[in-house]
Amino acid sequence: MNKKIRFFLFMVFLLVILVFFGSGIDKEMVYRPVWTIDWESGPIRQDEGALLLPYVRDDILGYFDSEGGIYYREKILHGAAVHSTGFINYSRLSDTLVFRNTGGEIVESLDLRGYPFFIKDRLLVFSGNGRRIGEYTLRGEEIWSRSFGSLITSLAEGEGCLFVGLINGSLVLLSDEGKEIYTTQPVGSRIQAIYGCAMTPGAEKLAVVSGLDPQTLLFFERRNDTYKMEEMFRFPEPVRHSVFMAFSEDGRYLVTASDSRTFLYSFEEGALRDFGKGEMLKGVSLEAEGSLSVFLMERKEDHRCIVMDLEGSFRDDIAFPEELNFLMRNENTLFTGFGKKLVRVDLEAR
Amino acid sequence: MKRGISGFAFFLFLLPSLGAFEWPVEQRILIATFGEYRWDDFLPGIDIGGGRQEVRPSEKGEIIYIHEEKSGLAFLPSGLGNYLVLEHERGLRTLYAHLEADSLLYENVQVEPQNIIGRVGSSGMSQGLYLHFQVLDREMNQLVNPLLILPPLRDMTRPVLEQVWLQKNRTRTPLAEQSTMASGTYNLLLSVYDPSGNGHYTRFMNPHKIQVFINGEQLSSISFESLRYEEGSMFLVQSENVTSQLLYTSDGLLNMGTFQLTVGDSIVEIIVEDFSRNRVTKDFRIRVTG
Numbered sequence: 001m002n003k004k005i006r007f008f009l010f011m012v013f014l015l016v017i018l019v020f021f022g023s024g025i026d027k028e029m030v031y032r033p034v035w036t037i038d039w040e041s042g043p044i045r046q047d048e049g050a051l052l053l054p055y056v057r058d059d060i061l062g063y064f065d066s067e068g069g070i071y072y073r074e075k076i077l078h079g080a081a082v083h084s085t086g087f088i089n090y091s092r093l094s095d096t097l098v099f100r101n102t103g104g105e106i107v108e109s110l111d112l113r114g115y116p117f118f119i120k121d122r123l124l125v126f127s128g129n130g131r132r133i134g135e136y137t138l139r140g141e142e143i144w145s146r147s148f149g150s151l152i153t154s155l156a157e158g159e160g161c162l163f164v165g166l167i168n169g170s171l172v173l174l175s176d177e178g179k180e181i182y183t184t185q186p187v188g189s190r191i192q193a194i195y196g197c198a199m200t201p202g203a204e205k206l207a208v209v210s211g212l213d214p215q216t217l218l219f220f221e222r223r224n225d226t227y228k229m230e231e232m233f234r235f236p237e238p239v240r241h242s243v244f245m246a247f248s249e250d251g252r253y254l255v256t257a258s259d260s261r262t263f264l265y266s267f268e269e270g271a272l273r274d275f276g277k278g279e280m281l282k283g284v285s286l287e288a289e290g291s292l293s294v295f296l297m298e299r300k301e302d303h304r305c306i307v308m309d310l311e312g313s314f315r316d317d318i319a320f321p322e323e324l325n326f327l328m329r330n331e332n333t334l335f336t337g338f339g340k341k342l343v344r345v346d347l348e349a350r
Numbered sequence: 351m352k353r354g355i356s357g358f359a360f361f362l363f364l365l366p367s368l369g370a371f372e373w374p375v376e377q378r379i380l381i382a383t384f385g386e387y388r389w390d391d392f393l394p395g396i397d398i399g400g401g402r403q404e405v406r407p408s409e410k411g412e413i414i415y416i417h418e419e420k421s422g423l424a425f426l427p428s429g430l431g432n433y434l435v436l437e438h439e440r441g442l443r444t445l446y447a448h449l450e451a452d453s454l455l456y457e458n459v460q461v462e463p464q465n466i467i468g469r470v471g472s473s474g475m476s477q478g479l480y481l482h483f484q485v486l487d488r489e490m491n492q493l494v495n496p497l498l499i500l501p502p503l504r505d506m507t508r509p510v511l512e513q514v515w516l517q518k519n520r521t522r523t524p525l526a527e528q529s530t531m532a533s534g535t536y537n538l539l540l541s542v543y544d545p546s547g548n549g550h551y552t553r554f555m556n557p558h559k560i561q562v563f564i565n566g567e568q569l570s571s572i573s574f575e576s577l578r579y580e581e582g583s584m585f586l587v588q589s590e591n592v593t594s595q596l597l598y599t600s601d602g603l604l605n606m607g608t609f610q611l612t613v614g615d616s617i618v619e620i621i622v623e624d625f626s627r628n629r630v631t632k633d634f635r636i637r638v639t640g
Binding site for chain 1: 417491
């Protein structure tokens with residue numbers, strides 16, 4: 001069976017599953033596949049002012065629109081910092097950083113060295129030694145930069161600030177001018193190190209995975225100009241590498257993920273829920289609207305996109321035929337990458 | 351530039367640790383030394399070449415942090431590539447960077463010097479196969495020159511003081527053994543390296559210590575022994591308030607400080623020593639005119 005026929009059958013199967021069985025899981029929700037595009041062979045369109053969305057997977061970057069048009073694609077050299085207005089595709093040595101627009105044209109050659117990345121609209125650059133971070137304009141002008149006495153293991157961004165976790169166990173909160181506005185070092189563990197951190201969009205809450213023996217999940221809340229630790233949990237499965245952590249937009253939930261375990265913390269329940277044991281989290285969307293979250297989970301044997309109600313009432317799987325590598329959500333539209341393909345699925349409430 | 355705090359006290363503090371540490375690789379070809387100029391910072395460790403080889407813990411310890419390039423959602427880009435951090439007794443930590451992908455040890459976290467924890471690779475910003483090795487004294491929050499705690503490399507070659515310049519208003523004048531200069535304020539710049547021609551080094555290295563005396567009074571003394579971070583910048587511990595931007599010129603010369611030449615005769619004495627205590631001393635006589 002050739003690839004096209006196999007893919008057509010998969011899409012028909014997906015449609016049948018979603019339309020007929022999806023309603024059994026959540027009567028209010030219908031999943032409607034809209035289009036699928038192939039990043040390797042799809043035609044490139046000319047940019048005529050469409051709203052472009054960035055696409056990044058392991059080895060390729062590009063831009064597409066919500067109608068399935070591909071506007072640019074390029075192989076990633078070593079890494080890429082991608083923004084809605086353009087990108088920096090950098091080599092392993094990363095000694096020349098060039099900002100290019102969504103059509104690949106050079107906008108600015110930045111007089112910078114290091115590994116760049118975007119957090120929302122902020123261009124940040126890590127130094128090669130992993131101990132310095134700085135923020136720069138898209139013209140390469142330094143806004144601020146700061147060195148630390150220890151390696152940076154984790155970063156989180158909130159309104160007007162940046163939260164930095166270090167391997168010496170320190171947490172440093174920097175203002176948007178790079179000034180240190182709060183610092184702390186959780187104690188009580190035999191080994192001190194920060195393995196992950198997250199901050200709510202408004203910077204009201206901080207979450208941290210800290211230390212070893214025991215490894216703890218700590219929650220801090222803002223009190224005027226400082227933060228106060230409110231809760232502490234023993235982290236159920238200690239890790240020795242950086243942990244992914246993200247809050248939902250409304251700050252009611254926190255997801256943490258390591259190689260094979262994902263936990264969801266509900267502030268209302270005050271409890272951690274083990275979620276997706278043996279699976280690797282490849283993408284997550286925790287937007288507040290409708291309290292609907294989307295998780296891309298990988299197991300050895302299958303690839304699943306899980307749509308669930310954060311309250312835990314419903315949980316639905318959409319199986320994919322290839323490895324999942326991309327997730328973007330725009331309200332009730334999902335863009336999910338698998339293999340070399342990108343599919344748009346609309347989530348419709350009925 | 352005011353300098354002169356001796357690193358000897360710090361060295362004594364470390365003495366109980368000496369002897370316990372071993373080189374983390376079998377082939378020990380030093381290709382970069384502690385404190386070298388790296389764009390806008392000091393190199394906080396050493397680079398050890400010798401090809402693709404197994405990496406072992408420098409001392410018994412515990413793996414406390416593993417970083418693999420492109421390892422999922424938590425990934426942060428790092429010039430160190432794939433790396434491990436170990437915690438040892440006495441508050442010391444060691445870091446092993448630029449390891450080969452998929453070679454990092456995950457199974458055992460308590461490791462002995464005979465265990466293999468990874469293989470030398472060229473991940474991150476490395477420009478070839480080598481191990482980047484760092485030692486951190488967590489108690490003192492300082493990065494320590496690994497050559498202070500590793501078994502010494504045999505080295506019979508003296509450091510080389512290649513050239514000395516006096517700089518005034520961006521004009522550099524090379525200093526000969528006998529020179530005549532106009533009075534004024536000058537910066538003393540050095541080109542100095544340690545060739546250590548015994549096969550352990552493939553290119554020129556930083557020496558261990560450099561001292562400069564003007565008419566018998568110490569102008570400056572730097573030792574590449576340890577680094578500390580304060581206020582967002584990295585400083586050489588044994589040299590007061592010296593950052594890499596202050597110590598190095600943009601073309602990589604060492605800026606040993608500013609001094610005043612007054613009319614008469616002056617003697618500039620420069621002493622350079624490597625880690626095997628090989629030493630070179632040079633005197634420069636300057637006739638200063640009005």
